[in-house]
Amino acid sequence: MGRHGEAVSEAGGRPVYVPYALPGEVIEAELSGSHASLRQILIPSPERIDPFCPHFGQCGGCQIQHWQAEAYRQWKRDLLMTALRNQGVEAEVEPLIDAQGEGRRRATFHVATSADGVIAGFNAARSHAIHPLDNCPILVPALKSAPDIARHVGGVIGACDVAFTASETGIDVDVATARKPTAALAAIVHSENLARLSLNHEPLATRIAPEITIGKARLRLPAGAFLQATKAGEETLASLVVENMGKAKRVADLFCGVGVFALRLAASSQVFAADSDKASIAALAEAVRNARSLKPIEAKVRDLFREPLMARELKDLDAVVFDPPRAGAEAQARQLAKSTVKTVIAVSCDPASFARDARLLIEGGYRLMRATPVDQFAFTAHVETVALFKR
Known part of the structure; x- marks a missing residue:
């Protein structure tokens, strides 16, 4: 099984990637360059199971619902092990932790209009065409109405992308479109009982501020802010970060976003937090001002x-956690490698960029103590990692 969740065969001495097939199967497929479309399974794998979603195979949201759990879990762990091995890094990779929880609390629906009406859904498999959906079983129950709301928005403003976040106070909606705001669009916040409706990350109408609880703090979400896809995923990653921090008293949370680690670490540590997103930093600062019993967060x-x-700016810190976007944190990892920080925790959503950053830290004198893969994007080829480095 390849790293994108496609079974790997070969033709003419070259690899061929076949979505929805499994290792060991004999199939008929239609070849198109380096990919092939599954036409018929002649000899199925004993590990094949029936997918639970009727849209699987047409909707591109999930790549793997047809593989037995144990094989799937081992493959996800192997994704991390292979990435590290490709960088020449030896590591103790722990078993995969399931962090799907009750489902995804974030999702973006694509919306299009035609003479036949408004459709909303996710991209079809390996396509930019929209596969219409009336429901998605991997979303949290609070987002059950998301397809209907997306169609409502599309009926008012036309083709757009509608991003949903299930907050603790209600559904937060952010509409991406080139169209200008209208009163009819703003009115949806009340007719659909939303917490807030924003246009291109700018709040348009608010019924109640969308909020979440992080540790001992209450945080008001900025429009369009990044949030871990599942609540269980956030809690699992944060628990591993706090555990690996040990008794560090002065710590930094880099690429901190709204502070899902910083606000928890501040229960016992003084925290420096940094991120490029101004709205996220403002929301974190507000949460700190309103929280009680926390150590200082800068x-x-x-x-x-x-x-x-820079290494000189890190010299007074006991520990650093960094959680960059998919591209990783090469520049920051190089400075950490030059520093005297005793404990570094890397959180990553991409095994390849994580493995590169891990190699840089190891070349700088750190030891990779353990790496834990976390599965909050269940049924896909994505895997998160939390890793502990010591010097």
């Missing part, structure tokens, strides 16, 4: 890709 806007914390 939250700063800083583009850590262009301006990483």
Whole structure:
């Protein structure tokens, strides 16, 4: 099974990737370059199971619902092991932790209009065409109405993308479109009983502020802010970060977003937090002001890709956690490698960029103590990692 969730065969001495097939199967497929479309399964794998979603195979949201759990879990762990091995890194990779919980609390529906009406759904498999959906079983129950709301929005404003976040106070909606705001669009916040409706990350109408609880703090979500896809995923990642921090008293949370780690670490540690997103840092600062029983958090806007914390700026810290976007944190990892920080925790959503950053830290004198894969994007080829480095 390849790293994108496609079974790998070969033709003419070259690899061929076949979505929805499994290792060991004999199939008929239609070849198109380096990919092939599954036409018929002649000899199925004993590990094949029936997918639970009727849209599987047409909707591109999930790549793997047809593989037995144990084989699927081992493959996800192997994704991390292979990425590390490709960088020449030896590591203790722990068993995969399931973090799907009750489902995804974030989803973006694509909306299109035609003479036949309004459709909303996810991209079809390996396509930019929209596969219409009336429901999605991997979303949290609070987002059951998301397809209907997306169609309502499309009926008012036309083709758009509608991003949903299930907050603790209600559904937060952010509409991406080139169209200008209208009163009819703003009115949807009340007719659909939303918490807030934003247009291109700018709040348009608010019925109640969308909020979540992080540790001992209450945080008001900025429009369009990044949030872990599942609540269980956030809690699992944060629990591993806090556990690996040990008794560190002065710590930094880099690429901190709204502070899902910083606000928990501040229960016992003084925290410096940095991120390039101004709205997220403002929301974190507000949460700190309103929280009780937390150690100080200094939250700063800083583009850590262009301006990483230098080794000299890290010298007074006991520990650092960094959680960058998919591209990883190469510049910051190089500075950490030059630093005297005793404990570094890497959180990653991409095994390849994580493995590269891990190699840089190891070359700088760190030891990779353990790496834990976390599965919050169940039924896909995505895997998160939390890793502990010591010097």
